[in-house]
Amino acid sequence: MDTKYYTIGMAGHIDHGKTTLTKALTNVDTDRLKEEKERNISIELGYAPLHMKDNMHVSVVDVPGHERFIRQMIAGVAGIDLVLLVIAADEGTMPQTKEHIEILEFLGIKRCIVVITKIDTVDEEFLEIVTLDIQEQLASTVFHDASVVYADSISKKGIDELKEKIFYELNEIETRDSYGSFRLPIDQVFTVQGQGTVVRGTIYEGLVRKGSPLIVLPQQKKVKARQIQVHHQETDEARAGQRTAINLGGITKEEVQRGDVLVSSDHFLVTKVIDVSLKFVDEMNSPIKQRSLVKIHVGTSEVMGTIVFFDRNEVKQTSDEVLCQLRLHEEVVVRRGDRFILRRPTPVETVGGGWVIDPKGEKYRFGVETIEALMKKKEGTPEDRLKDVLFEYKLLDMQQIMQYTSLNEHELHDVLKKEVENNNIIEMTNDRFILSHQLITLQDELVNAVKDYHEQYPMRIGINKAELVQSYRDFYPKLYVEFAVEKLVEKSKLKKSEQYIALQSFASHFPKKWEKRMNQIIDHLKSDGIAVKRWEEYVKASQIPEKEIVDLQTFLLQSGEAYKLDEHLLVHKLSFEKALSHLKQETEQSFDLKTAKEILELPRKYLIPFLELLDELKLTSRLENERKWVKLKQ
Missing domain, CATH: 3.40.50.300 (P-loop containing nucleotide triphosphate hydrolases)
Incomplete structure (x- = not known):
C-alpha cells in the first residue's frame, strides 16, 4: 500500500x-x-x-x-x-x-x-x-x-x-500529485552552521531527491539539494504533501527569501500579470475601486499590485464571481488553478480571494468582449484541457484523453493534429501522446541522473538501464522513460553498452582521491606475475573504502585489465598474456597438465585455475587429461 x-x-x-x-x-x-x-x-x-x-x-x-x-x-x-x-x-x-x-x-x-x-x-x-x-x-x-x-x-x-x-x-482526501514537476513555495529561510542555506516549505507537487539539481525562482538561480529533512529526520527524498527542509548548495541566505519557489523544471512561469477569478468578502470597510492598490498573497509570496476590472469601476458589495486582472509590482511563480488571497493595505483587511485563470495575462480592452474571452479562458480551451491532462497523467492514449477532457473524437483529432504539427505534443507510439516540454524535462533529468551516477561511481561503465528506468517509476510510466532514453541515445547524448547507459563522452576512470593508491595496487599485482597473493592482501593496507575496492575489482575485470583465477586471486592482463604466450610457444596442438607444469613452473594452486581460465576464455578445449588449442599457434 x-x-x-x-x-x-x-x-x-x-x-x-x-x-x-x-x-x-x-x-x-x-x-x-x-x-x-x-x-x-x-x-x-x-x-x-x-x-x-x-x-x-x-x-x-x-x-x-x-x-x-x-x-x-x-x-x-x-x-x-x-x-x-x-x-x-x-x-x-x-x-x-x-x-x-x-x-x-x-x-x-x-x-x-x-x-x-x-x-x-x-x-x-x-x-x-x-x-x-x-x-x-x-x-x-x-x-x-x-x-x-x-x-x-x-x-x-x-x-x-x-x-x-x-x-x-x-x-477521504485525494493525495497531492507526486508525479508532476517538483514545486515548493518557500516560507522559511535560515542557515545552519557548517551546512549553509536551508529553506523550508510544504511541497505542493512532485518529488525531490537528495542531490537533485533545482532552480530558485523567480531569480532563476540554479542550486542543488545537498540534504533533505522531514521533521528533523534526514531522508533521501520528499514528496508532495510533506513539510520539508532542504539544504541548498550554490546559494547564500541573502539570495533567497520567503515567497521564492523551489522547482525542478524551467517550465514554471514567472509573471507579473495574472488573469483571475475573484470573489469578495461579505463585508468591506469601503469599495474596491478600479486600479486600487492591493496586496496579493499567493503560495508563500506577498506582493503589491493593482486590480484591473473590465466590466466595472468599483466593487462595493457582491457575491458574484468577478473576472479581472492583477498587475503585480514584483514577479511571482504561479500556475493555472493556484489560489490566492487579496488584502487591502490601508485600512488593512482581507477583501477577497480566488484562483488563477491564466498566469501570463496580457493587456485587454475594457468591455464585454474581454469578459467573454476571460470566461472562455476560465472554462478552458480544448488545447488547455488536453495539455492539462497530459501534464497530470504524462502518457495517455486517445480513449483516456477523451475520458479526462470530455472532448469528442472529432474535436480531439483536430486539436492533436494541430499540437503535434506545432511540436507541442509528441505521438510516442501506438496512439499514445506526451507533452514535448515534459519529455525535454525528463531527458534533462535523465542526463543529470547519469552524470551524478558517473560522479559517484567513476569506475563503473555506466548505470544499468533497468535501474535508471526503475528510479523514475514514481514520476513517469516505464514506457515513457524507456522512450526518453532511446531518444537520448539516438541524439548521441547517451550511449548504450549492453545493458549499461552512460554519457556519450564518459570513460571509466579512477577517482582522483584514490588514483595514486589504486595504481600502486595494480603495480604490485603486475609485478607478482601469475603467482599472485590473495586480492585482500593487496588492498588491506591502502585504506581505500570498501565500496571503492569493490568497484576497483569490477573495473579491472570489466576493462580486461585483470583476470580472475578464483574467488580470491586476480592476475594482471600482462602477466596472463605473458604466461599464455610462453605456453603456446612451448607446446604443440595439445598438451597435458604435466607439460604445462614443467613449462610454466607453477604450483597447482595457480596452474589449475590458469588452465581452467583458458578453457573459460575458449582458448583451449579440454578432453579428459589433455587440452587442445582452439586456435593454432601462429
Missing part, C-alpha cells in the same frame, strides 16, 4: 489554544522563538509531525492567530489539506476567527474539523451556547457540515477522539 502524505493546519483567533493543542497532539512545542515564549503568542509558523496509523504521514502547521501576523498565517495554510479550526470554549468565535474562515474558503480548503478547546473552563450550558453560535457562523460557509470535537489540551480530554477524526477526514 502506497504511503500517503498530508499537511494539516491550525487556524483561529489568538490565544484560543492552537499551539497547546498542537503540543497535545504531537508532543512538540511549536513556539520556538524567545519572543514567542515571552509574549505567549505564535509569531512564526510552527511545525510538528503527527504520528498516525497505517500508511499515513502527517505534518501539523501551527499558524499565528494575531492579526499582525496574518501574512505568516496565509503562507502556512496555503499548502494544507485539512484545517483544524480552533475556537476557545470560554470566548467562542471572534473577529479573527471569521477572517481565518474567509481566507480558508478563498484558498479552496474544503475539509475542516472544528475543535472547541478549553472545555474544562466552562460548564455544559455555556458550551452548548458556544456550539450553537459556531454552527450559526459556519452555516453559510463551505464548512457548514464540519465535524465538531470538544477537547482540553491540558487534561487531554478529546485528544484521542480528535486523532480518530483527523484520520477519517484525511482518508
Whole structure:
C-alpha cells in the first residue's frame, strides 16, 4: 500500500489554544522563538509531525492567530489539506476567527474539523451556547457540515477522539500529485552552521531527491539539494504533501527569501500579470475601486499590485464571481488553478480571494468582449484541457484523453493534429501522446541522473538501464522513460553498452582521491606475475573504502585489465598474456597438465585455475587429461 502524505493546519483567533493543542497532539512545542515564549503568542509558523496509523504521514502547521501576523498565517495554510479550526470554549468565535474562515474558503480548503478547546473552563450550558453560535457562523460557509470535537489540551480530554477524526477526514482526501514537476513555495529561510542555506516549505507537487539539481525562482538561480529533512529526520527524498527542509548548495541566505519557489523544471512561469477569478468578502470597510492598490498573497509570496476590472469601476458589495486582472509590482511563480488571497493595505483587511485563470495575462480592452474571452479562458480551451491532462497523467492514449477532457473524437483529432504539427505534443507510439516540454524535462533529468551516477561511481561503465528506468517509476510510466532514453541515445547524448547507459563522452576512470593508491595496487599485482597473493592482501593496507575496492575489482575485470583465477586471486592482463604466450610457444596442438607444469613452473594452486581460465576464455578445449588449442599457434 502506497504511503500517503498530508499537511494539516491550525487556524483561529489568538490565544484560543492552537499551539497547546498542537503540543497535545504531537508532543512538540511549536513556539520556538524567545519572543514567542515571552509574549505567549505564535509569531512564526510552527511545525510538528503527527504520528498516525497505517500508511499515513502527517505534518501539523501551527499558524499565528494575531492579526499582525496574518501574512505568516496565509503562507502556512496555503499548502494544507485539512484545517483544524480552533475556537476557545470560554470566548467562542471572534473577529479573527471569521477572517481565518474567509481566507480558508478563498484558498479552496474544503475539509475542516472544528475543535472547541478549553472545555474544562466552562460548564455544559455555556458550551452548548458556544456550539450553537459556531454552527450559526459556519452555516453559510463551505464548512457548514464540519465535524465538531470538544477537547482540553491540558487534561487531554478529546485528544484521542480528535486523532480518530483527523484520520477519517484525511482518508477521504485525494493525495497531492507526486508525479508532476517538483514545486515548493518557500516560507522559511535560515542557515545552519557548517551546512549553509536551508529553506523550508510544504511541497505542493512532485518529488525531490537528495542531490537533485533545482532552480530558485523567480531569480532563476540554479542550486542543488545537498540534504533533505522531514521533521528533523534526514531522508533521501520528499514528496508532495510533506513539510520539508532542504539544504541548498550554490546559494547564500541573502539570495533567497520567503515567497521564492523551489522547482525542478524551467517550465514554471514567472509573471507579473495574472488573469483571475475573484470573489469578495461579505463585508468591506469601503469599495474596491478600479486600479486600487492591493496586496496579493499567493503560495508563500506577498506582493503589491493593482486590480484591473473590465466590466466595472468599483466593487462595493457582491457575491458574484468577478473576472479581472492583477498587475503585480514584483514577479511571482504561479500556475493555472493556484489560489490566492487579496488584502487591502490601508485600512488593512482581507477583501477577497480566488484562483488563477491564466498566469501570463496580457493587456485587454475594457468591455464585454474581454469578459467573454476571460470566461472562455476560465472554462478552458480544448488545447488547455488536453495539455492539462497530459501534464497530470504524462502518457495517455486517445480513449483516456477523451475520458479526462470530455472532448469528442472529432474535436480531439483536430486539436492533436494541430499540437503535434506545432511540436507541442509528441505521438510516442501506438496512439499514445506526451507533452514535448515534459519529455525535454525528463531527458534533462535523465542526463543529470547519469552524470551524478558517473560522479559517484567513476569506475563503473555506466548505470544499468533497468535501474535508471526503475528510479523514475514514481514520476513517469516505464514506457515513457524507456522512450526518453532511446531518444537520448539516438541524439548521441547517451550511449548504450549492453545493458549499461552512460554519457556519450564518459570513460571509466579512477577517482582522483584514490588514483595514486589504486595504481600502486595494480603495480604490485603486475609485478607478482601469475603467482599472485590473495586480492585482500593487496588492498588491506591502502585504506581505500570498501565500496571503492569493490568497484576497483569490477573495473579491472570489466576493462580486461585483470583476470580472475578464483574467488580470491586476480592476475594482471600482462602477466596472463605473458604466461599464455610462453605456453603456446612451448607446446604443440595439445598438451597435458604435466607439460604445462614443467613449462610454466607453477604450483597447482595457480596452474589449475590458469588452465581452467583458458578453457573459460575458449582458448583451449579440454578432453579428459589433455587440452587442445582452439586456435593454432601462429
